[in-house]
Amino acid sequence: MEEAPRDDGRIVREDAMSPEVSRRAFIGAGAVAGAAAVGRPLDPGPLGPVVRTAASGTPALLGGDPVRTDPFPDWPVIDAREDEALLEVLHGRRWYRGSGDVARRFEDAYAALTGARYCIATANGTSALLTSLAALDVGPGDEVILPPYTFVATLNVVFLQHALPVFVDSDPKTFMIDAGKIEGALTDRTGAVIPVHLGGNACDLDTIMAVSRRRKVPVVEDACQAVLGEWRGRKLGSVGDTGCFSFQASKNLNSGEGGAILTSDQDLAARCHGFHDHARVRRDIGTSSRPSTGRTANLRITEFQAGLLLAQMTRLEEQSRTREENARHLTAQLDEIPGIRPARIYEGCTRNGYHLYMLRYDPEPFAGLPRARFLEALEAEGVPCSGGYTPLNTEPFVKATLETRAYRKIYPPQILADWEERTRCPVNDRLCEEAVWFGQTMLLGPRSDMDDIAAAIRKIRAAAPDLARA
Numbered sequence: 001m002e003e004a005p006r007d008d009g010r011i012v013r014e015d016a017m018s019p020e021v022s023r024r025a026f027i028g029a030g031a032v033a034g035a036a037a038v039g040r041p042l043d044p045g046p047l048g049p050v051v052r053t054a055a056s057g058t059p060a061l062l063g064g065d066p067v068r069t070d071p072f073p074d075w076p077v078i079d080a081r082e083d084e085a086l087l088e089v090l091h092g093r094r095w096y097r098g099s100g101d102v103a104r105r106f107e108d109a110y111a112a113l114t115g116a117r118y119c120i121a122t123a124n125g126t127s128a129l130l131t132s133l134a135a136l137d138v139g140p141g142d143e144v145i146l147p148p149y150t151f152v153a154t155l156n157v158v159f160l161q162h163a164l165p166v167f168v169d170s171d172p173k174t175f176m177i178d179a180g181k182i183e184g185a186l187t188d189r190t191g192a193v194i195p196v197h198l199g200g201n202a203c204d205l206d207t208i209m210a211v212s213r214r215r216k217v218p219v220v221e222d223a224c225q226a227v228l229g230e231w232r233g234r235k236l237g238s239v240g241d242t243g244c245f246s247f248q249a250s251k252n253l254n255s256g257e258g259g260a261i262l263t264s265d266q267d268l269a270a271r272c273h274g275f276h277d278h279a280r281v282r283r284d285i286g287t288s289s290r291p292s293t294g295r296t297a298n299l300r301i302t303e304f305q306a307g308l309l310l311a312q313m314t315r316l317e318e319q320s321r322t323r324e325e326n327a328r329h330l331t332a333q334l335d336e337i338p339g340i341r342p343a344r345i346y347e348g349c350t351r352n353g354y355h356l357y358m359l360r361y362d363p364e365p366f367a368g369l370p371r372a373r374f375l376e377a378l379e380a381e382g383v384p385c386s387g388g389y390t391p392l393n394t395e396p397f398v399k400a401t402l403e404t405r406a407y408r409k410i411y412p413p414q415i416l417a418d419w420e421e422r423t424r425c426p427v428n429d430r431l432c433e434e435a436v437w438f439g440q441t442m443l444l445g446p447r448s449d450m451d452d453i454a455a456a457i458r459k460i461r462a463a464a465p466d467l468a469r470a
């Protein structure tokens, strides 16, 4: 598949575009190529020019001074707003959402923020995904399309519904599901597609929504890491049939645990609310046209969580803008380091939620330094980092689940026998070996923090032969 990088880090997939979009993207790519040819520096954007600090010195791993000793910003950020929110719930003595109004206030605020007609707050992101699948009646015998590059919860909910996971390989440039491969994985048994907007980046929703609508398969967006991310100006999580969010402690919007479902479909909203709250009816949504069943649960949020979320939301936009500006500054520097390839953004992604800053590491321009050693060296320079996920589709527990009595009862032997070959994801296997992640809190500090990250990587590259030998 052809793609064209642009000066803002976006790429465009030729197979996912209208001719008009394609043409504009091509012009953008040409402009970058032209700039490089005449030696013009990358557009520094609104942040001013890139500052390059010294790239030499003994690596900290070999006894030198680290690039930085200061910690990156703390998380979560709190002040009197959180105190007030929690104390209001505490002293109001209505800690259950059925008697209080804080959860409802949060739902209204989050629906308004995202442009969705309905928001149903849940105990966590897993509950939001599980509720979505249950409300869509995805169950035993159904197949669910998902990426292998995601947090395990995306898969767990498929198994909880006794559905069959069908993994579709990753697009290594963006780390997202390769949308162009989804249609080939659909069958008449497919019950849902779950694109995961990993790290706040957006999946190619043009392609995903087009194929899903054509084949009449619902889309459950896993936007658990994608608060405030956007696709063509629409908030991630508000484009599919439902969109699911996590407000777990590490997330950009955080209440320790928490989650939410977005949908603009009244009937689906009623089914989601009913499933997550023992078939109760939320007055403003009303009842579903389908009869209620006994398959419901309690997956409710508490008033305390909702209070924290309302307080945390007051900083959301500003924090997100800081992350975006820092990410842009970091990408401009990292793009110039051979062997470092920051994750690209599809042309339709108008905003990246930046829960993670992701890149691919190629050892070759680093004297063959293995990724594990690169990560160690980076940590030693004072830059926290991780190698990210391992391939989900080949985890031993996946096969073990398919060998359980329930799965053997539900699925014909041939379907289970063919499953492994059908869900191979060789591109993702490689991506998992190359990935490097920085957490969202690292993007919340001053721009000089980005200079430190880039300086640490340049320093490691300069000393890579020594590091590789040691």
Ligand SMILES: Cc1ncc(COP(=O)(O)O)c(C=O)c1O
Pocket: 124, 125, 126, 127, 150, 151, 153, 154, 196, 198, 222, 224, 225, 245, 246, 247, 248, 257, 258, 259
């Ligand atoms: C991509 C993704 N999906 C689902 C979840 C599940 O959310 P939670 O931990 O709130 O249940 C998470 C959270 O970590 C996630 O990152």
